[in-house]
Amino acid sequence: MLLQNTPLTAKALAHFKLPRSPFVDDVQTRDDVYQSPAVRYARAALLDAAQNHGFVAIVGESGAGKTTLVEELEQRILDEGREVLVIKPYVLAMEASDSKGKTLRSTHIAEAIAYALDPQLKIKSSPQARFAQLHELLKASRRAGRRHLLLIEEAHCLPLATLKHLKRFLELKDGMARVIGVALIAQPELRHVLHSQNPEVREVMQRCEVVELPPLDGELEAYVSHKFGRFELTEADVFTPDAFGALRQRLIRTPRGAKPGEGAVSTCYPLAVHNLLARAMNAAAAVGAPRVDASVIAHC
Incomplete structure (x- = not known):
């Protein structure tokens, strides 16, 4: 699954109390690199x-x-x-x-x-x-x-x-x-x-x-925690616990003609994660949801 680049809206930044997007120019020092x-x-x-x-x-x-x-x-x-x-x-x-x-x-x-x-x-x-x-x-x-x-x-x-x-x-x-x-x-x-x-x-x-470099599958929560921790937020400030399972599910690609669950390929890489998170956060801010949950991600 390839997602188009999606910037965080000004409304989403204000809604989640972010001074700037954690997905744009997000690696400025060596400490910003997530160490899986x-x-x-x-x-x-x-x-x-x-x-x-x-x-x-x-x-x-x-x-x-x-x-x-x-x-x-x-x-x-x-x-x-x-x-x-x-x-x-x-x-x-x-x-x-x-x-x-x-x-x-x-x-x-x-x-x-x-x-x-x-x-x-x-x-x-x-x-x-x-x-x-x-x-x-x-x-x-x-x-x-x-x-x-x-x-x-x-x-x-x-x-x-x-x-x-x-x-x-x-x-x-x-x-x-x-x-x-x-x-x-x-x-x-x-x-x-x-x-x-x-x-x-x-x-x-x-x-x-x-x-x-494998997909982030098993590291997704820790990766998001690191990303938002650079802005003094925890992942729980932005996402509900069920959001991460929905994120993984959305970033699974099944080849055409394959049966469900067969030949599935994870595209849970940083750039795809960033684009999907930005879309979900924009959607949550648009409807005034306090946090991103599985239902928001499922419809992004």
């Missing part, structure tokens, strides 16, 4: 890839919180004074084939890394010289105490050739130590590619840890 067990593991996996030059893919549906994890990692590096350079190639208009957009190739990645290490660098023209130049830059930077993380967002749009070549970036070493880690941020399509029997990606599949 899955999120804590994904955070640790990203930091490990940065510190120890590992290979990880963070996979989740749209609105699952992947971008928030990336931003939290970058803020954590700043807050803790870690010597980690996060390199993010631009992925605007990136597609898996040139017929749909622009593909991100290994040469583009190499240029992004070299530019991040030395913006004034004159990049060599031949592939051999360019990659040798990159390798030397990474080794010198590592010996100076810096760690490097190549972080590619929208990685489900990577062409297979580039995905396969990521292993070769990991193979750049200084002695026995890797000089760069790789983190892929992607929607579930990447998981399907890595788990396929395609021989082109088997070397990546065998080396990349895939960390999935």
